[in-house]
Amino acid sequence: MRQGARLPQLVPALAAVAAVRTAHAPALSDELTRIGGTPPTTPSSTTETSATPPATPGATPAPAPAPPTPQEVVAALEHSADSAGRAAAGQSGYRAGLLASISAACTAAHTVTLAGQAP
Template identity: 50%
Template sequence: MPTPTVPFALNRRGLFRLAGVAALSAATVSTVAACGQETISGPALDTLTAQLRAARADAADATAAATVITDYAAALGIVAAQRTEHAEALDTEIARATGASTETSSATATTTPAPTTPPPDLAAVREMLTSSARSAADAARNESGYRAGLLGSISASCTVSALVVLA
C-alpha cells in the first residue's frame, strides 16, 4: 500500500528559522571574506610602525617617571599599562597584515641598556601623550576599517590619559 506523501509545508516558524539560517550564513561568508589576508606596505606600514614605536616609548617613559613622581605613580602605572596594550594591539595588527611579527624588534629594544637621561617629569609625559594622541588621530584619518578604529581609540586613550588620568 503506497504511503501518502505530504507536500512540503512551510509554516511561519519554519520560515523564520530558514531566514535566520540564511542571514547567519550570509554573515559568516562575508566575515570570512573580509578577514582574508590583507597585506600592507609603504606608508600604511610606516604609520603603524611609528605608532608602535611611540606606544613603546610612552610606556617606558611613564614607567620611568613613576619611579620619580611618587604622587602620580599609580596613574603613571595605568598610562604605562595602557600604552603597552596599545603596542601589543599595533604589533598584532602589523603581524596580521604583513604575516611577520615585530616582536624581534621589541626583544632587542628591551635588552638594550637604559639611557642615562633622567626620567621625564609629569609635564613631559603629558606632552608625549598629547603628541601621540595627535599623531594617532592624524593617522586614523588616512586609514579605514579596523585600523582607523584602532588608531582612533589609541588617540582617545592618550587624550584621556593626558587630560584626565594625569590631571
C-alpha cells in the same frame, strides 16, 4: 608644593597610563604584522639590551638617564594622540578603530589621568 614632592603621588596615575599604552602595543604590532610591515623589535627579558661595550674594570658607570618630567609625559601623550588621530583619519575598518582607540586613550591619559601635571 614642589614638583619633586608630588612625584610619589603620580606613581598610580603613571602606572595606569603605562598599562593602557602597554595594552595597545601588541594590538598595534599584530596589525603591522598582518598588513605586511615589520613591527619594531622589543627586547625580551632574556636578551641583552645594552648597546654599550662591557664596562672597563675600575671605570665609573654612566648615570642612568633622568626619568621624564610629568610635563614631558603629557607632551608625549599629546603628540601620540595627535599622531594616532591623524593616522586614523586616513584608514578604515579595524585599523581606523585601533588608531582612534589609541588616540582616545592618549587624550584621556593626558587630560584626565594626568590632569594638572603640566603648565
